[in-house]
Amino acid sequence: MRRTERIRRAGPAAGRPTKCWTAGVRRPRGRGAGMDICDLGCGDGSYGRSLLDQGCHSYRGVDASERMVEAARSALQGTQAQVTRERIEELTLADESFDLVLSRMTFHWIEELAPVFAQVFRALRPQGRLVFSVEHPVLTCCDAAREEGQGRSSWVVDDYFVPGPRVSHWFGVRVRKYHRSIEQYFQLLRNQGFEVEDLREATPSAEQITGGCRVAAAPARAGDALAGGTQGVAGESAADLARKA
Numbered sequence: 001m002r003r004t005e006r007i008r009r010a011g012p013a014a015g016r017p018t019k020c021w022t023a024g025v026r027r028p029r030g031r032g033a034g035m036d037i038c039d040l041g042c043g044d045g046s047y048g049r050s051l052l053d054q055g056c057h058s059y060r061g062v063d064a065s066e067r068m069v070e071a072a073r074s075a076l077q078g079t080q081a082q083v084t085r086e087r088i089e090e091l092t093l094a095d096e097s098f099d100l101v102l103s104r105m106t107f108h109w110i111e112e113l114a115p116v117f118a119q120v121f122r123a124l125r126p127q128g129r130l131v132f133s134v135e136h137p138v139l140t141c142c143d144a145a146r147e148e149g150q151g152r153s154s155w156v157v158d159d160y161f162v163p164g165p166r167v168s169h170w171f172g173v174r175v176r177k178y179h180r181s182i183e184q185y186f187q188l189l190r191n192q193g194f195e196v197e198d199l200r201e202a203t204p205s206a207e208q209i210t211g212g213c214r215v216a217a218a219p220a221r222a223g224d225a226l227a228g229g230t231q232g233v234a235g236e237s238a239a240d241l242a243r244k245a
Contacts, residue, residue: 045072
């Protein structure tokens with residue numbers, strides 16, 4: 001399932017400019033045209049190619065994986081895109097340098113999100129947006145229902161309100177993710193000046209429900225978040241698109 005939220009940066013009463021945050025996952029429909037965009041956890045660069053095709057002004061992709069950076073550079077060859085290998089936690093972005101910051105299925109791998117959100121907040125221009133998706137907290141809280149090599153046949157929700165590291169099986173490898181409840185994501189964002197305006201959680205389709213719980217997430221595409229749309233895919237939660245007034 002995918003979560004959609006919208007948040008706005010604290011307004012003039014707080015003595016700060018305003019920014020919003022929204023979630024969803026679709027391919028861009030011209031909404032990125034003319035924007036300077038940063039993609040945190042850019043993967044193979046498919047978002048970048050899509051956004052550049054839609055006329056974004058500039059694209060910067062960041063990923064910690066050497067293999068993903070190589071794939072992104074190959075996919076974006078011949079464009080003006082910039083792709084760098086860096087850890088998001090160690091990344092420095094210039095103030096008010098982007099109109100849009102994207103991140104798909106990356107933030108639940110990061111232990112300390114507050115500094116990352118603070119960095120993104122500063123990097124967004126007025127009317128700028130943050131769009132990110134994370135694995136749904138119902139899934140990250142507990143891995144007890146997962147069957148090795150078979151996915152899940154049910155969902156066990158345990159220690160939901162206890163944030164912190166979780167060891168999980170991912171593509172046959174034991175990995176560490178960082179669980180946060182929906183409320184905890186909200187608080188992290190609001191503590192950096194964002195104001196939550198809306199929250200929507202999409203549900204799996206009827207076909208996915210009747211077909212059982214072993215549902216693979218469909219590949220997300222950059223602009224769906226820009227369009228504010230949500231497509232119910234079990235296991236994925238999308239956070240909104242951020243706008244700075």
